[in-house]
Amino acid sequence: MINLEERSQVAFGKPLAQIGDAQVCRLLQDLVREHCQTLPIMEGKRRLYYVSAEFLIGRLLINDLINLGLYDEVREQLAQAGHDLAAVDDQEVEPSLGNGGLGRLAACFMDSVATLGLPGDGVGLNYHYGLFHQRFVDNQQTALPDEWLGEQDCLEDEGKSFEVQFGDFSVVSHLYSIDVPGYHNGKRNRLRLFDLEGVDDSLVPDDSIDFDKTKVAKNLTLFLYPDDSDEDGRLLRVYQQYFMVSNAAQLIVSEAVERGSNLHDLPDYAVVQINDTHPTMIIPELIRILTQEHGIDFEEAVGIVRHMVAYTNHTILAEALEKWPLEYLAKVAPKIAKIIELLDQMQREEHDDPAVAIIKDGTVHMAHLAIHYGFSVNGVAALHTKILEETELHPFYELYPEKFSNKTNGITFRRWLMGCNPDLTSLVDKTIGTDWHRTADLTPLMAHVDDDEVLDGLVEAKGKAKARMREFLLTHQGVTVPEDAIIDVQVKRIHEYKRQQMLALYLIWKYLDIKNGNKPARPITVVFGGKAAPAYTIAQDIIHLILTLSSWIANDPDVAPYLQVIMIENYNVSAAERVIPAADISEQISLASKEASGTSNMKFMLNGAVTLCTLDGANVEIADLVGEDNIYTFGTSSREVERLYAEGAYDPQAYYHKPGIKLLVDFITNPAFMATGNEERLRRLHDDMAHKDWFMALLDLEEYIQVKERVYADYEDRGAWVRKALVNVAQAGTFSSDRTIAQYNEDIWHLVPQK
Ligand code: CR1
Structure with a gap:
């Protein structure tokens, strides 16, 4: 029905194979617009x-092509002319x-x-x-x-x-x-x-x-x-x-x-x-x-x-x-x-x-x-x-x-699976047919949790998604992610209640542990992404800590081969579409009671990441659906957190002075580290954590470190891990925004x- 070859000739006087990605993008945008208007x-x-x-x-292009029923045909015609739809998509602002x-x-x-x-x-x-x-x-x-x-x-x-x-x-x-x-x-x-x-x-x-x-x-x-x-x-x-x-x-x-x-x-x-x-x-x-x-x-x-x-x-x-x-x-x-x-x-x-x-x-x-x-x-x-x-x-x-x-x-499966993860989409189609495109019912996948062919397919799809993410990170900000790295992701607005600072403290712990000679089984890449409100000083400080840690670790030859910290610049929907499909671990570590729902938690699950979370927001519902073997939960309950607030009973000093915690928080103001960053920001963040810690990052830190270590260890039991991942995909249907x-x-x- 559609003829991109002819459209290319009419618009640019050249065959489809000879026009650039930006021109292809224009061609497709016109196509979509015409179709919509009818x-x-x-x-x-x-x-x-x-x-x-x-x-x-x-971006609208891929989602619109999917909804209009043009996606497969367009992808095929582009492929025949040597174009890759994802590269074309990158041209859209x-x-x-x-x-x-x-x-x-x-x-x-x-x-x-x-x-x-x-x-x-x-x-x-x-x-x-x-x-x-x-x-x-x-x-x-x-x-x-x-x-x-x-x-x-x-x-x-x-x-x-x-x-x-x-x-x-x-x-x-x-x-x-x-x-x-x-x-x-x-x-x-x-x-x-x-x-x-x-x-x-x-x-x-x-x-x-x-x-x-x-x-x-x-x-x-x-x-x-x-x-x-x-x-x-x-x-x-x-x-x-x-x-x-x-x-x-x-x-x-x-x-x-x-x-x-x-x-x-x-x-x-x-x-x-x-x-x-x-x-x-x-x-x-x-x-x-x-x-x-x-x-x-x-x-x-x-x-x-x-x-x-x-x-x-x-x-x-x-x-x-x-x-x-x-x-x-x-x-x-x-x-x-x-x-x-x-x-x-x-x-x-x-x-x-x-x-x-x-x-x-x-x-x-x-x-x-x-x-x-x-x-x-x-x-x-x-x-x-x-x-x-x-x-x-x-x-x-x-x-x-x-x-x-x-x-x-809920989240739309058109964008968050069919659009952003073509390999997983075709695996699911091959395994359970295509009814889920309409119904979002992925539970038939549960019949395949011990099916090696499907599990291998999932590993392969995850590998391809990781390759796309690696490519994105390389072109977007020039970092190279090791091919066999475990991908551990926290992407969302920067806010103290979401506790990016708690993950940063874990990274300090891990850094020191590796320095002490405990090398992880494989490289770990932790990916952050998110913007901080310009007037929110502590959130800016948290970004600064993450970026300073990122360079500090990258510059330490003892640790860099095993641990990498990346903060995506200008995290947005398009970046999410590259990173979420590649994730192995979904970090949802807000202080219980504070994250109303979360929606990236649903996107990660749908794309076969395993959730590491507090029992907050929709994490609770995810945990109920997948069962305790297929999720990692930790942390103080929302009821207890509410009590701590109501009674003013949380004292960060009591946690700060525990030796295992003090070491980590004080790392932020250790002179050598501080010399590589902005002293004012690091000091302020340090003091805030030690004396105020309004969102209680120190409260759950010790348990968080333990659970994270268990997650990384479990990842090495590849068979069991992939099974968990598949259960997560299979149970994600509830979170379709159609529901x-x-x-x-x-x-x-x-x-x-x-x-
Ligand atoms: C919540 O923090 C929720 C979204 C969408 C946010 C998040 O947990 O998933 O809304 N709230 O419901 C918000 O931005 C201003 O409030």
């Missing part, structure tokens, strides 16, 4: 609007519209919503520079603007605009969209991104992300999460949020009217999922539109909105549960501030309990607003939801038990699937 947009009286500050979508787990989740969800034939779009902002581009200079993170919008961008102009009224000025938006085709169902949804008319890219210098934060009418859609360490930055975030939700609300109302709504029946036409607290102001904004623009009575408007808005909580970390001074809201959007005051009053009349108040001491608690005035609250893994119900949001759970539910996160989305639809959205 697909009808999903229809339905009631539609989902998934509103999110982030959509970490990754990755969109910079997200940050971490909640943004990547939103992207997986959009893929699944379309695949299940549900009418629903993502709604967000079109950040010109997105999140920063990370570069390492002198073993430290520097943040550069990530200029992703350019010639080959994937945006369609929807030709729609709205006016957004701020306190003393107004701006105009412009709507763009990115097609989201369903998997083999001949239909599409869209990711709809609002941009600011008249946005001024020249405010951003080439070499830094500092810009004039006060020029709101020109800078609103330049960056995702602009620095909020000063008041201008915090105000800008509120401006961005209001810009996002005002546009979303205007879009929702105008489209509902087009579909026949009289607005009194708006919940029959639209359901809004609020992804974390950032879009919460859509509640007062919808009320404003219904009352002030359409003459609906206030109480009725509140009732309408209450039936159409649902909230997902992604974290219990206080720093991420947004609270805004009422005066900020009054400055940015005075009408919205007024409405929030009214909602707060109404709420107080019903429940006079300060624990559930929306406004406290002049501060607006966004999550509280979302819970009172939405109809659904969900957590993102069973343990997380339990913690919300029993602890963090307990007073709300008492008021509205019926609103609460769990929706354990998650089916549950959201069944319990919350109630959309009618398109046939």
Whole structure:
């Protein structure tokens, strides 16, 4: 059907075999765009609007080819002309519209919503520079603007605009969209991104992300999460949020009217999922539109909105549960501030309990607003939801038990297996057929856990994935990974609760152990990747420790042949697609109770890595599924951690002074080591760990070291290890985002699937 040879001739006047990867990439992007445009947009009286500050979508080409059913044919035609699809894929610039787990989740969800034939779009902002581009200079993170919008961008102009009224000025938006085709169902949804008319890219210098934060009418859609360490930055975030939700609300109302709504029946036409607290102001904004623009009575408007808005909580970390001074809201959007005051009053009349108040001491608690005035609250893994119900949001759970539910996160298998791991995909196809492409049911693999042919196939597929990762690391940052190395990976945003610093302390232990003559059975390569928020000093220090350790070890000829530490520069979705398939060990070592779910844990498992984890987030569910022989768990339980916090009973000094631990922590400030790095950073990190250690890295360190040693030893029993890996693949089906989305639809959205 498709003829790339002919397309190459038409576009470039040359045979396919003679054009470069960049040109092939352009050819395929045009092909995908043409195909998408012929697909009808999903229809339905009631539609989902998934509103999110982030959509970490990754490159589109391969995922779209898979969903459109063009992948095999394209791969074959390219191969015949001597092109490799993965190399072509590397030519695509990755969109910079997200940050971490909640943004990547939103992207997986959009893929699944379309695949299940549900009418629903993502709604967000079109950040010109997105999140920063990370570069390492002198073993430290520097943040550069990530200029992703350019010639080959994937945006369609929807030709729609709205006016957004701020306190003393107004701006105009412009709507763009990115097609989201369903998997083999001949239909599409869209990711709809609002941009600011008249946005001024020249405010951003080439070499830094500092810009004039006060020029709101020109800078609103330049960056995702602009620095909020000063008041201008915090105000800008509120401006961005209001810009996002005002546009979303205007879009929702105008489209509902087009579909026949009289607005009194708006919940029959639209359901809004609020992804974390950032879009919460859509509640007062919808009320404003219904009352002030359409003459609906206030109480009725509140009732309408209450039936159409649902909230997902992604974290219990206080720093991420947004609270805004009422005066900020009054400055940015005075009408919205007024409405929030009214909602707060109404709420107080019903429940006079300060624990559930929306406004406290002049501060607006966004999550509280979302819970009172939405109809659904969900957590993102069973343990997380339990913690919300029993602890963090307990007073709300008492008021509205019926609103609460769990929706354990998921990942799209199209990208995270079929797209990124072609060799494992064909092994699975050969072994159990291809039904799993639709159903995500991989359990038939359980019948093969003692089948040598399949186990050998898995080793071979892992070997090929490792070769691809080695190639990537060599070209991306010039490091050579030994061919037979065990690949041990922790990739995620850098945060103390995720405890990258605990793995760094283990590496110091291992370094010293090797120095003492205990050589591991084979080389160990530990791979980190992740960005630290520019204003988060300790997280920057942790990156610095990892990079300094990496060079220190590489420069020690006694240890370098056995231990290697790599930190991927500018870790993003594309890097994840190279590294995750290659991993043997998946590090999920957060302080129990703090990682709401995790989603990389699911991607690793699906790609045949064995998890080394605390019983946190979705790790608990992984452990239940694979059984204790096929996972390594350790660490203080979430209940005990909660107790330690509640009673202020954790004392890092008590752990620091244990000889085995002191040695490791003090290594950081040993003069020879410190001389190779930045003294201020290393000292600060050392002191923080010894005296504060808010996320209790020292608490679980000794057990972690023991378990890690057991993991490496077990890896040498190759037969038993590969069997574990296969059980992990076989049990990963539960974590398909198609399952998650089916549950959201069944319990919350109630959309009618398109046939
Ligand atoms: C959580 O930390 C979870 C994702 C997606 C993150 C992570 O455990 O997998 O959300 N939360 O649900 C977050 O980014 C701001 O909060």
